[in-house]
Amino acid sequence: MSLLLNLANTFLYMVNTYIVVPTADDYSLSLGAPATVCGVIIGSMAVAQVFSSVYFSAWSNKSYFKPLIFSSIMLLLGNLLYALAYDLSSIAVLIIGRLLCGLDSARAVNRRYISDCVLLKLRMKASAGFVSASALGMACGPALAGLLQTKFKIYSLTFNKNTLPGWVMAVAWLIYLIWMWISFKEPVHDFEENHFPQDSGVVGQSEHGIVQSLLISESKDDEEDERDYDESEEASVKSHEPASSISSAYKLLTPSVKVQLLICFMLKYAMEILLAESSVITTFYFSWPSSSVAIFLAVLCLTVLPVNAIVGSYLTNIFEDRQILLASEIMLLVGVILSFRVTGPYSVSQYISSALITFVSAEVLESK
Structure with missing residues (x-):
């Protein structure tokens, strides 16, 4: 049940991310802002997620239940706003x-739970479930927005295609919060007690005492050898110390890792532009009405599942990873x-073709 709740959190968060895409431009216009502000509305959640992944990862070292509960409460409040x-x-x-929703993304906790708490024989299936839940959430978000094409008022509260995504997700997170509180079981965190790191004072003093007693009975040649060994060991320990700053961490990265990070940034950049500006362009x-945009985005996001299946089970057996990356x-x-309009009218077929090629290529890159 706990794993199911973890996957449900993944699914709901992806729905929460993409449910506003078809109507974000209309919402901006209704509040007196330009339609292009929809890019800020959609992208702010992704930007805030960068910071949430840091403290939620640290929090998951001690608990999984508390960060998931906190995330659900804050996501509920964010959707109400x-x-x-x-x-x-x-x-x-x-x-x-939207920023509040991004700052309380628990996707780092979702991944950590699968890697740490799921049995090894079930971990592959759980990881596949995580990918599937994310893909279905991406598709269900716009599709659900397409169904919320109604308008009514209850007292002074307005319910229309712009506000209903927030209300629906607030109710969804409330239901999930209750389900989580009742059914989730906190896994046992195994912390070794009375264990001191190698660079602690206790171990350092004991090692120093042992070495000192040995040095008394050794000759000068052995003493020099021991000193050389200690110096080499100290240098080895220093080389494995964690980075103390961003610049020092960057220096530790190999060229191939730097290239991979750049690829990850660019594919996310291209994908966010495609999705965030889809309603404005169409x-x-x-x-296109918002319902047509919703259908288009839902179909586009559904390509994630077959693309991952083809790449994972077929293409990787024929081509090397670097060849697939280069082609993508x-x-x-x-x-x-x-996607650019160069000459002549901008046709629907041109836009759909460019969107499909861009999205599928980005998904292949992300899967690698």
Whole structure:
């Protein structure tokens, strides 16, 4: 049940991320902001997630239950702010609500739980479940937004296609919070008691005493050998010490790791631009309603599952990883270039083709 709750958290968070995409531009316009502010609304959650991954990872060293509970409560509040921004006529409240959702992302805890608490024989299935839950959440978010095309008021609260995503997700997180409180079982954290690290004073003093007693009975030659050994061992320990700053950590990265980080940044950058501006582009060029945008994004996000299956079970057995990465990068570049309007009218087929190539290529890169 705890693993199921962990996967449910993954699914709900991805739904929460993408449910606002089809209507974010309309929401911005209704609050008196330009339609392009939808990029800030959507992207603010992803930016805030960078910071949340740090402290949630540290928190999961001691507990899984508490960070998941805290995350659910704050996500509930963030979605309430998102929904109330319409009646408050405040774009600031809207963005704060999205930032709050991003700052309380527990995806780092979800991954940590699978790697630490799931049995080895079930870990592969759990990891596949994590990927599937994320993909389904990406698809269900826009699809659910397409179904929320209604408008009514209860007292002074407005419920329409702009605010309903916030209200629906707030209710979903409330239900999840109750389910989590009742059913989740905190796994046992095994901490070794009375264990001191090698660089602690206790071990250092004991080792010093042993070495000192040995040196008394040894000759000068042995003493020199021992000193040389200690110096080499000390240098080895220093080389394995954790980085004390970002610059020192960057120096420890190999060129291949730096390239991988750059690829990860660029694919996320391309994917976020594609998704965040989809409603603006399709409305401006093709006059698509938000329901059509929702269907398009849902179908686009559903390509994650077959693409991962094809790459994981077929292409990796034929080509090397670097070949797949290079081909995906080239196709990603082709998709981005194809998305530009150079000459003539901007057609639906051109946009859909470029979006499909860009999204699929980015997914292949992310899976590698």
